[in-house]
Amino acid sequence: MVNSTSQALLPADQARNMAFDKILHKNSSNSQGGLRAMINKDNEAHKAAVVEYFQHWDDKKAEDETEAVRQSRVIDYASLTRQYYNLATDLYEYGWGEAFHFCRFAYGEAFKAAVNRHEHYLASSIGIKPGMRVLDVGCGVGGPAREIVKFTGCHVTGLNINNYQISRAKQYAVKEGLTHKLDFVQGDFMNLPFPDDSFDAVYVIEATVHAPSLESVYREIFRVLKPGGVFGVYEWFMTDAYNNDDLTHRQIRLDIEQGDGIAQMLKVEDGLAAIQAAGFTLETHYDLADDSNDTSVAPWYWPLGTDLRYAQSLSDVLTVLRMNRFGRVVSHAFISVLELFQIAPAGTGKTAESLAKAADALVEGGKKKLFTPMYLMVGRKPEF
Numbered sequence: 058m059v060n061s062t063s064q065a066l067l068p069a070d071q072a073r074n075m076a077f078d079k080i081l082h083k084n085s086s087n088s089q090g091g092l093r094a095m096i097n098k099d100n101e102a103h104k105a106a107v108v109e110y111f112q113h114w115d116d117k118k119a120e121d122e123t124e125a126v127r128q129s130r131v132i133d134y135a136s137l138t139r140q141y142y143n144l145a146t147d148l149y150e151y152g153w154g155e156a157f158h159f160c161r162f163a164y165g166e167a168f169k170a171a172v173n174r175h176e177h178y179l180a181s182s183i184g185i186k187p188g189m190r191v192l193d194v195g196c197g198v199g200g201p202a203r204e205i206v207k208f209t210g211c212h213v214t215g216l217n218i219n220n221y222q223i224s225r226a227k228q229y230a231v232k233e234g235l236t237h238k239l240d241f242v243q244g245d246f247m248n249l250p251f252p253d254d255s256f257d258a259v260y261v262i263e264a265t266v267h268a269p270s271l272e273s274v275y276r277e278i279f280r281v282l283k284p285g286g287v288f289g290v291y292e293w294f295m296t297d298a299y300n301n302d303d304l305t306h307r308q309i310r311l312d313i314e315q316g317d318g319i320a321q322m323l324k325v326e327d328g329l330a331a332i333q334a335a336g337f338t339l340e341t342h343y344d345l346a347d348d349s350n351d352t353s354v355a356p357w358y359w360p361l362g363t364d365l366r367y368a369q370s371l372s373d374v375l376t377v378l379r380m381n382r383f384g385r386v387v388s389h390a391f392i393s394v395l396e397l398f399q400i401a402p403a404g405t406g407k408t409a410e411s412l413a414k415a416a417d418a419l420v421e422g423g424k425k426k427l428f429t430p431m432y433l434m435v436g437r438k439p440e441f
């Protein structure tokens with residue numbers, strides 16, 4: 058477990074980041090859909106974001122990876138995460154939708170239904186009830202928060218380091234008439250901008266993997282949770298089967314980290330130690346990716362792979378064609394043409410290529426059971 062030496066951002070840095078993000082995204086937070094938003098950026102600012110993000114990865118090979126290189130990413134986690142989502146958000150929305158996470162699939166279950174059920178499962182696992190004040194740490198563009206509000210009748214505050222995602226989350230809340238049930242706040246989860254004991258429940262869906270220290274981010278969550286309150290997380294981990302001395306394993310881990318904006322991914326045992334060290338009483342923990350060996354049920358990674366037999370309808374086929382290996386070849390060629398004609402900003406192709414590499418590594422990591430994006434941990438803050 059790495060203890061973070063990184064510093065919280067000063068207000069001046071925050072103001073500078075906000076100004077940069079405004080220039081970069083112009084008015085694209087109002088655009089309908091990821092593709093339209095993608096072509097409405099400032100080219101120079103986009104180039105700068107590409108340089109800032111990829112400096113952490115270009116020419117860094119798995120075979121000569123050092124602890125110092127990993128540490129430099131950890132120290133820079135805030136800019137790395139912010140710039141990653143500056144570059145990837147529109148592609149995510151175009152390819153995946155408004156809920157930036159994986160899910161399990163039941164037999165015969167369509168993509169969107171499975172995504173929603175995964176959110177309902179977490180809400181139920183931490184006992185969210187109508188009227189509760191709930192925090193969503195790393196809320197993306199607010200897809201899960203909107204669904205959990207509709208499912209439970211609670212109030213959700215979404216927190217995210219990326220200004221653009223916060224703007225889009227706010228737009229969607231207005232569009233769906235949910236502003237009385239939702240707040241969205243820009244901030245760093247290492248320094249949550251809320252007083253102690255503020256929330257009845259806190260959840261995280263595939264977000265704290267971006268943290269420089271799991272123990273520190275879980276401690277922050279512990280602080281803002283009311284005594285007796287429950288915290289639930291779907292965490293990204295390398296599993297016990299992962300062996301860092303195996304170069305193939307390491308390459309899979311590194312490709313996932315680079316294509317998904319992760320400074321360093323940890324193992325399940327690190328997460329279990331971190332949540333308990335943060336003060337939580339661990340009530341349950343298990344790997345949701347591991348709970349079925351039934352081959353008639355689609356694996357969590359199937360939409361990114363090559364197998365279309367799990368699609369349930371024409372709509373599923375069309376959705377998955379934007380995500381899977383075949384669809385990526387076509388859409389990334391199209392994106393490169395848009396970039397060539399300066400319709401899409403410089404570096405869009407490079408970002409898409411990096412996401413595609415990560416997608417292949419996620420599928421490989423999933424098939425080999427080296428990686429899980431859905432390790433469920435539920436912890437309670439003791440009453441006293």
Ligand SMILES: CC(C)=CCC[C@@H](C)[C@H]1CC[C@H]2C3=C(CC[C@]12C)[C@@]1(C)CC[C@H](O)C[C@@H]1CC3
Nearest residue numbers: 148149152153157158263264317380412413416
């Ligand atoms: C990064 C973290 C912690 C969570 C995000 C999980 C997923 C939602 C993403 C992981 C890989 C992403 C890719 C895409 C969408 C979002 C993910 C599945 C694309 C399908 C978006 C469209 C591009 O053309 C290809 C992408 C491949 C990777």
